[in-house]
Amino acid sequence: MADKTIISCAITGATHTPTMSPWLPVTPDAIVRQAIDAANAGAAILHLHARDPLTQRPTGDLDIWFDILRRISAETDAVLNMTTGGSTYMTIEERLTAPLAASPELCSCNMGSMNFGTYMMIEKYRGKWVNDWEEEYLEASRSAIFRNTFADIETIMSKLGEGGTRFEFECYDVGHLYNLAHMLDRGYVKLPMFIQLIVGTLGGIGPGPENLMFMKETADRLFGKDYRWSVLAGGRHQLNMGTMAATMGGNIRVGLEDSLYAGRGRMAQSNAEQVGLIRNVVEGLTMDIATPDEARAMLGLKGRDKVKF
Template sequence: MNFEPFITCAVTGAGETADKHPGLPITPKQIAEAAIEAADAGAAIAHIHVRDPETGKGARDPKLYREVVERIRDSGKDVIINLTAGMGGDIVFGQGENPLPLDPSGTDMVGPLERLVHVEELLPEICTIDCGTMNFAAGDYVMTNTPSMLRAMARRVQELGVRPELEVFDTGHLVFVKHLIKQGLLDDPVMIQLCMGIPYGAPDDPLTTMAMVKQLPEGAIFSGFSIGRMQLPYVAMAALAGGNVRVGLEDNLYLGRGQLASNGDLVSRAKQVLEGMGARLLGPAEVREKLKLVKRWG
């Protein structure tokens, strides 16, 4: 049991959820306000994607990231900013017997350094790196992260002095994390997010979770989460396994059956669960010290 966990709130994500929740943050102003709301409720870290304000679809425009980050920083609210670097690795094949050409409506594939343009420009304390390629959903979509791409991203993030949060969706991704460590591309402490229950990665059952925890690199600091209705049960599961916690509208839209949530609602419920288990939540300053983060503002 981790009796001093921290909470990360993933406030919006990039999935096709804009039409499923009228309060989902879409514009930079809404996303920044959601991050501040989450911090007010007890989250130490805000994990941030951006969306096209016109369509609500996931985006990677550095101008959108800049507006979100500046709004958070200008607010004076102390929250650790964690920007995704997962966008730009989307391949959608053509259907059936015609996988090529790729489907242009869903494919967004760029080089590893282009995926880090916003990170290089804004220098958040944390950015995410998805640690493998996988069939992420039904159909012909593949989340694409080759070993050479990931090594290039890890090297550049290390040069920038930004802490990478390594998104691990299955056991093979942990093998790759250990390769990055051996190659000197990750500084201590290594920060890992166990992403459970996502098709078609590791299922969100306790035995699989604990098997992955047992394979973590020595000294790694990890968080864990699941999606949908299992998000809130995994608040307890992650802490019991010795880790930290992630909640938020990126992964789950509901507080209960038929009850749409806000990010603040989900963080407040996670805080209630953790404190009910006897835990004390770490604030941003304590998390910075624990993760040896470099704060460049405020």
């Protein structure tokens, strides 16, 4: 399976707001439907956030989370990857309530505190808001910190790790890789690691081949061959950075959490559309995509029979 490529799809996230795209899934029903379609299109891993059906805001509500998880798992065998990031405005306790109760196979784990700026999107949508909360929500990122202290990271790894959950380590900058190495040295990390190299987020390292190469070379120096890696690129950089990752032997994350587009000036009408685009790239390079069970074996996951939902 060394030559198989894992496609992850991040279905909704906490960055984009309902006004930005009519195809962004902002209710549990829409999240479930689009997640299943993305899996059918070839995504082995589904990265999930929950949204409140009434307000359309990101939520940590346990009942909403379990409804989403159970309905998706009833229709697909994809790996369900729950966020522990939640949103910038949630406490660590709010972010962990649902993952600790569900004990999924895989969770994201952000490897450092950072500025996570989304306020720059306000001008594009000013006066067009679908919901009253959206502008204030984006503006708040100007003065907020996306908190992931060493204590927070220790809590996430130790508490979820007790139930056998493994992690997608989200690294938005080079320093996050060094934080991960620190946690590995202290025994918090189990091998093999799955590292998400993230480029193009305001507050993290910028996009571009040079930055991706630097992140990858740094990971190689720190971890040798003891890890698998994937690339997440924000906005218009999603497909070109994903293509670069495929040619370098990496894995790829797409999804409406990270980009609302399916090409220059063309909005994606579903998560499945983005999965289909990158699948065509991978297969056009004469590579095979990994099935969910192959991804489980490659990442050392505990299996879907050991979750609590």
